[in-house]
Every structure is written in C-alpha cells, then in structure tokens.
Amino acid sequence: MDNKLRLEMYKGMLRIRRFEEKVSELFAAGEMAGFYHLYIGQEAVAVGACSALNRDDYITSTHRGHGHVLAKGADMDKMMAEMYAKSTGYCKARGGSMHIAVPQLGILGANGIVGGGIPIATGAAMSAWLQDKKNTAVCFFGEGASNEGTFHESLNIASAFNLPIVYVCENNLYGVGTRQANVRKVKDIAGRAAAYGIPGLVADGNDVEDVYKAVSEAVDRARKGEGPALVECKTYRWHTHFEGEPDTYRPKEEVRDWIAKDPVKKYAEKLLGSGAADRGKLDEIERVVLEELNTAVEFARNSPVPAVETALEEVYA
Ligand SMILES: Cc1ncc(C[n+]2csc(CCOP(=O)(O)OP(=O)(O)O)c2C)c(N)n1
Numbered sequence: 256m257d258n259k260l261r262l263e264m265y266k267g268m269l270r271i272r273r274f275e276e277k278v279s280e281l282f283a284a285g286e287m288a289g290f291y292h293l294y295i296g297q298e299a300v301a302v303g304a305c306s307a308l309n310r311d312d313y314i315t316s317t318h319r320g321h322g323h324v325l326a327k328g329a330d331m332d333k334m335m336a337e338m339y340a341k342s343t344g345y346c347k348a349r350g351g352s353m354h355i356a357v358p359q360l361g362i363l364g365a366n367g368i369v370g371g372g373i374p375i376a377t378g379a380a381m382s383a384w385l386q387d388k389k390n391t392a393v394c395f396f397g398e399g400a401s402n403e404g405t406f407h408e409s410l411n412i413a414s415a416f417n418l419p420i421v422y423v424c425e426n427n428l429y430g431v432g433t434r435q436a437n438v439r440k441v442k443d444i445a446g447r448a449a450a451y452g453i454p455g456l457v458a459d460g461n462d463v464e465d466v467y468k469a470v471s472e473a474v475d476r477a478r479k480g481e482g483p484a485l486v487e488c489k490t491y492r493w494h495t496h497f498e499g500e501p502d503t504y505r506p507k508e509e510v511r512d513w514i515a516k517d518p519v520k521k522y523a524e525k526l527l528g529s530g531a532a533d534r535g536k537l538d539e540i541e542r543v544v545l546e547e548l549n550t551a552v553e554f555a556r557n558s559p560v561p562a563v564e565t566a567l568e569e570v571y572a
Pocket of ligand 1: 317318319367368369370396397398399400401427429430431496
C-alpha cells in the first residue's frame with residue numbers, strides 16, 4: 256500500500272467524521288429535521304471498502320449511509336444540501352438522509368428498508384454479469400439485516416450464478432436497541448457464507464487497512480469471475496441508533512471501550528508512527544476537510560427549498 260492511498264484513506268475517514276459531527280450539531284440546534292442515523296465509529300469500513308473500488312463499480316447503502324456515499328466520492332455540498340432538504344441536494348430533497356442516490360458515481364441508493372439494498376446490489380451485479388461488463392458491486396448492510404430474508408435469498412442467487420459482488424456486513428452489535436447476540440445464535444456473520452458455498456472473511460472494522468485488504472481480495476475474485484464473498488467487519492457506532500434517541504440499552508463501559516478504539520485516531524497514530532505522515536501533513540488534511548465542510552454548510556443554508564409546484568417532479572410511481 257503506497258503512502259498516497261494511506262493519506263487518501265485517512266482523509267476519507269476524517270471527511271465522514273467531521274460531516275457526521277456537524278450533522279449531529281446542526282440537528283441538535285434544530286437546523287434540520289427528520290431521522291439521522293450517524294456513522295461515527297464505523298468510518299474505516301466505508302473508506303476501506305470503497306478504496307478497493309473504481310468509480311463505475313456499484314454500491315448500495317443503508318439507513319446509516321452518509322459514510323458510504325461520501326467514501327464513494329460524493330460531493331459534500333450536495334450531501335449537506337440533501338440533509339437540509341434543499342433543492343440543490345443530490346436528490347433535490349426527495350431523498351433526505353436515508354435515501355441519497357448518486358447513480359453517476361455508482362451509488363444506487365441509501366435505503367430506509369433494512370435489507371432493502373441487498374437485492375438491489377445483487378441485481379446490479381447480475382446486470383453487469385449478463386452484459387459481460389467488469390463492474391463489481393459492494394453491498395453494505397448491518398448485522399441486523401443479515402437476519403432478513405433478502406440477505407439469504409440474495410446470497411443464494413449470487414453464489415449460484417457466481418455474480419461479481421462483495422457483501423460487506425458492518426457488525427456493530429446492535430439493531431436499534433436489540434443486542435444481536437440475544438436474537439442470533441451464530442457469533443460470526445461471516446460464518447453464514449458457508450451456507451452458500453462462498454468465502455466468509457472477518458475484518459477488523461476499526462482498521463481501515465484491514466478492511467481494505469479483505470475487500471480488495473474479495474473484489475479481485477469477483478472481477479475474475481470467481482463469484483461473491485461475504486466480508487464481516489466488526490465495529491461499533493458511537494451514537495445512539497438515531498440522533499435524539501436516549502442511550503439506555505448499552506453498557507457505558509462498552510461504549511467507552513469502543514471509543515478508545517477510534518478508527519480515525521488509531522490510523523493517525525499509525526501514520527505518524529510509521530513515518531507515512533508527519534503532524535503538519537495531518538493538520539493540513541484537517542484544514543482542507545474543515546474548509547470543505549464549512550463551505551458545504553454555507554452552500555446548504557443558502558440554497559432554496561424546492562418550489563411547491565415541483566413536488567410531483569422526479570416521482571416515478
Ligand atoms: C424491513 C425493516 N424492518 C425494520 C425496520 C426498522 N429498523 C430500522 S433500522 C433497524 C436496525 C437495523 O440494524 P442493522 O441492520 O444491524 O443496522 P445498524 O442500524 O446497526 O447500522 C430496524 C429494525 C426497517 N427500517 N425496515
């Protein structure tokens with residue numbers, strides 16, 4: 256892995272972290288309304304996985320999707336404008352936090368339906384396979400979604416046809432307030448791959464290079480026509496399920512222990528320790544990210560809300 260990629264991955268994680276912190280702040284201040292499921296703590300998964308992809312590869316995302324969309328190359332201005340439900344947002348305010356789609360970047364949509372992105376990504380991979388194209392799909396979902404029928408049906412069909420897809424499960428231990436260990440007997444989601452005869456890998460979801468290596472390996476297989484794989488990334492979300500929800504169901508020590516494994520801070524320390532970057536370089540990255548973020552907030556604040564007479568535009572069903 257060269258230093259350029261390392262620094263890009265660090266910047267990618269920092270962009271997500273600062274974006275999400277700002278959304279949390281603006282939501283608390285009453286500047287935006289709705290449900291916001293933040294990705295803080297899981298940044299290494301989106302960035303590690305998307306760094307293994309090309310622009311024309313596909314991703315599908317979830318209700319916790321800001322990180323995936325930013326990591327696949329989305330512009331912060333249009334992302335923030337969508338958070339504010341402004342007409343300049345990626346989906347002209349029709350998507351909001353949970354349904355951002357940017358087809359020109361291969362982002363086939365965040366999705367408020369748990370498990371909803373899994374068949375969509377599988378269909379995209381099938382389309383690439385049928386047309387003999389080289390595009391690969393990465394499908395992000397939570398461990399809760401791996402209990403849904405869509406997960407099992409999709410992995411079955413993808414394995415049967417050797418489709419070019421990588422299923423990336425972000426195991427953050429909880430589905431809303433339900434501790435997953437209480438509603439699932441298998442410990443590793445990766446073990447579920449065996450039922451479909453495909454590789455199941457476990458990655459440290461707080462280590463961007465570990466995620467990158469696991470997903471790159473799986474993407475290489477997929478591109479060679481060797482079929483799908485399942486990569487489980489063990490991680491944790493720092494905030495509650497959605498902004499404003501009281502944190503009543505997680506032991507405080509558990510939250511504290513995972514925050515101590517901060518993927519962004521850990522990576523900064525690794526870059527400094529290995530000599531891949533010095534403090535000045537990391538400060539410069541921070542400055543660039545904050546500038547991008549502040550510009551995005553100003554852009555969103557100053558953008559108009561959609562005109563009432565456009566309400567039925569962009570609506571296809
Ligand atoms: C089909 C469906 N069932 C239930 C819900 C309500 N719901 C929203 S998020 C969520 C938990 C999802 O957990 P997981 O897939 O692990 O993702 P995480 O929130 O941990 O990122 C549930 C049950 C929903 N949106 N869609």
